[in-house]
Amino acid sequence: MLKRLLDLLLSPRHGSAKPRRQLQAELERVVEMVEPRLRLVTGYPRVLLRGMARTLDFAEQLTQDLPEVLELSWRGFTSDRRLGMFFSSPASLLDLLHTSSELDAFFARPGNGDVAFCLLIMQRSDNQRLGMVSQNGEVVAEVPQLVVSFDNHRLTLPSATLDEFVPRLAERGVERLTGVIARRLRDKEAQRVELESELLRVELKLKTLRAPGQLVVDAMADQGPALPDSPLALQSRFEAARTDLAARKAELTLDGKLREVRQILEHPSDYFSSRSVTLNLDRMGVLQPDDESGNGHPICFEEVLLGETPPVRRVVVPARVTRQAIRELEENFGTG
Known part of the structure; x- marks a missing residue:
């Protein structure tokens, strides 16, 4: 009875005729290439198997009606x-x-x-x-x-x-x-690093502007676009970057990465x-x-x-x- 229940829970609930064992094997290959740590998320196969079935069916459809050899x-x-x-x-x-x-x-x-x-x-x-x-x-x-x-x-x-x-x-x-999935995750990680760098730059310049008699120098100017000189504009820039960084960090948690992989697999x-x-x-x-x-x-x-x-x-x-x-x-x- 327990095995039957597990089979139902793990099945992709999709019209694919692929055996569950094949779907799981294909899914493990994708996880290994994209982010092996996704295996730490409880129930990750249940979340991704439906999308894996759709992706495999989609890939097979691409081979139909090929041009003449x-x-x-x-x-x-x-x-x-x-x-x-x-x-x-x-x-x-x-x-x-x-x-x-x-x-x-x-x-x-x-x-x-x-x-x-x-x-x-x-x-x-x-x-x-x-x-x-x-x-x-x-x-x-x-x-x-x-x-x-x-x-x-x-x-x-x-x-x-x-x-x-x-x-x-x-x-x-x-x-x-x-490869598209892996590259999207790498791009988000690169964006996180850029946002952290921008936050540090803005924070340093704000502190300098607020210190009387201090010469304003952006020591990290080569790491991003020029920053405004107005404290008000800098504060607005700081808040926007902090909001973007929080969103990017949420996307780069294991749960966030799992959602990204699921989205792409279900909509190839x-x-x-x-x-x-x-x-x-x-x-x-x-x-x-x-x-x-x-x-x-x-x-x-x-x-x-x-x-x-x-x-x-x-x-x-x-x-x-x-x-x-x-x-x-x-x-x-x-x-x-």
Whole structure:
């Protein structure tokens, strides 16, 4: 009877089909990465398991309807227009394949075979410029154009099959969300330190102003913005900083951190989102109207947004590469 009661209390009360043991194991990994001392709070699993179930379900949903797998090869530049948009040349693709330590380690293990499915991660840049519009071979106008480019390429999660790759992709989503939680807590701790420093600065300057004949010097001026010279303004600044500090300290107690973790786990889409994007680009990366002119070609990818400060936006595309494709690139574009 007692075991049955504990099972009911610890269950996430959510529609997830995940076994409770799996949810608890995933939760412990998150707690270990974010703040191991949360385990000191009585009943922390009961508080967090529902959110853990929602986060796992959310991460699995992110792996549905992925773009078509991108073939990373020399021939891919003629068969898939995305490759020519993502990489400036076959040589730049080869450079990525050579510098990917994860891919190198994967192919170094003979049991993995000759094919790797992986996640290609890039940074997208949109730049405005003036471009020429010509008519009958003559330039007739300058018009604003949006040029889209992709750089900072990385390859991660190499897997022998798609069936292995997709679950790892969901796990990666949970890891990134966990990183968002940890970073938010670190930012709050940094804000606490800054507020304590500001309080000390204001207090020292107030004491100096109230001491007749004393020279007013802010000895900690390099640790924050300039302070006002008016005692009234300083007192107001002191009270505001003290209020903010009290709120930040409350958020950094174990109970406060538990509330922060619960909030993010129960609402993952507020902090981690993914959307399918299709851009109509010409061969120079210039965004074209979605019309029948034929000047552009649709380029499809997933764009991930992490709710950090500032927000982090990345382009992600599932990709496939073979040992043979790497050899062909080396033969034709290697530097010897």
